[in-house]
Amino acid sequence: MNQETLVSRLFDALVNGDRPQARAIVSDTLTAVPAATVLSDLFWPTHEHLEKLHRADQMTSLSYHMATRLLRMLVDQTAWRLTRATTRNTTVFATSGPNQGEELAGQMACDMLEAAGFDVTFAGGGVPADEVLERVQATRPDVLVLFSSSAQDLPEIRHIIDRLKEVRACPGTRIVVGGGVFNRADGLAAEIGADEWAYSPADIVDLLTLAPEEALPSMRINPVPAQKAVTKRKMRPAA
Numbered sequence: 001m002n003q004e005t006l007v008s009r010l011f012d013a014l015v016n017g018d019r020p021q022a023r024a025i026v027s028d029t030l031t032a033v034p035a036a037t038v039l040s041d042l043f044w045p046t047h048e049h050l051e052k053l054h055r056a057d058q059m060t061s062l063s064y065h066m067a068t069r070l071l072r073m074l075v076d077q078t079a080w081r082l083t084r085a086t087t088r089n090t091t092v093f094a095t096s097g098p099n100q101g102e103e104l105a106g107q108m109a110c111d112m113l114e115a116a117g118f119d120v121t122f123a124g125g126g127v128p129a130d131e132v133l134e135r136v137q138a139t140r141p142d143v144l145v146l147f148s149s150s151a152q153d154l155p156e157i158r159h160i161i162d163r164l165k166e167v168r169a170c171p172g173t174r175i176v177v178g179g180g181v182f183n184r185a186d187g188l189a190a191e192i193g194a195d196e197w198a199y200s201p202a203d204i205v206d207l208l209t210l211a212p213e214e215a216l217p218s219m220r221i222n223p224v225p226a227q228k229a230v231t232k233r234k235m236r237p238a239a
Contacts, residue, residue, distance in 0.1 A: 007045050014046065014067035015059060026074050035081035036115060039108055040202035043075055047108070051101050068100045075108055085117035090208075092118045094145035095132060097153050097180055098125030105148035105179050109201035113145075116205045129156035136160075137169045143208060144170075146194070147201075148179035154192065161193040178204055 006029060013022040029038055050067050053059045092113055096106025103124045110122040121141075123132070136144055144164075146157055157177070164170055177189045178198040189197035198204040 017066035082115035
C-alpha cells in the first residue's frame with residue numbers, strides 16, 4: 001500500500017474516532033517499516049493534513065479533538081518501538097506552541113531526536129518566555145528547538161532569541177525553529193533571528209546529524225535567508 005493511501009486511511013479513522021481501526025492501520029504498517037518511518041512518513045503528513053483543515057475551518061471541533069488525541073496515543077505507543085542510537089552527548093531543550101496539535105508536533109520532533117541519540121528535554125507549549133530564558137541560561141543546552149509554534153507565539157520567540165543574542169549568555173547554543181507558522185511564512189525564521197530552520201521532525205534530525213553539505217540548503221539560514229523546501233518522504237521498508 002502506498003503512502004498516500006495509508007495517510008488517507010489513517011486520517012479517516014482519526015477524524016471518526018475509530019480507535020480499533022487506527023490501531024490496526026499502525027500495527028499493520030509497523031510490520032513492514034520501522035517505527036521511525038511511521039513517525040516521519042505516516043504520522044507527520046497525517047498531522048499536517050489535520051492542522052491544515054482545522055486552520056481552514058474545514059472540519060468540526062469534535063473531529064479535530066478526536067483526531068489529535070487519538071493520534072497522540074498512537075505516537076506515544078509507537079515511540080516505545082524506536083531504537084535509540086548511541087548517545088551523542090548533545091543536549092536539546094525544546095518547546096512548542098500551546099495547542100494540542102502544536103504540542104503533538106513538538107513531541108514527534110523530540111521523540112525522533114531522542115531516538116537519534118540526543119539528550120532531550122521537552123517543555124511543550126504555554127511556558128512564559130522568561131522561564132524559557134531562565135532554563136536555557138541555567139542549563140546551556142547545545143540546541144534550543146522552538147518547534148511548531150503559532151503566530152501568537154512570535155513575540156515571545158523573538159524576545160527569547162533577541163535576549164539570548166543580546167546578553168550572549170549561551171553563545172554555543174544553536175537556535176532551531178520549524179513546523180507551525182515557520183512552515184507557512186517564507187523567510188520568517190531568518191527574520192526572527194533563528195540560526196537554522198527545518199520543515200519536519202525528520203528534517204530536524206537530518207539538520208542536527210548530517211554534515212552541513214548533506215543537509216538541505218534551506219535549513220541553513222545564515223548567511224543566506226531560508227527558502228521553504230518541502231521534501232517528499234517515501235515509506236522505507238524495514239531492514
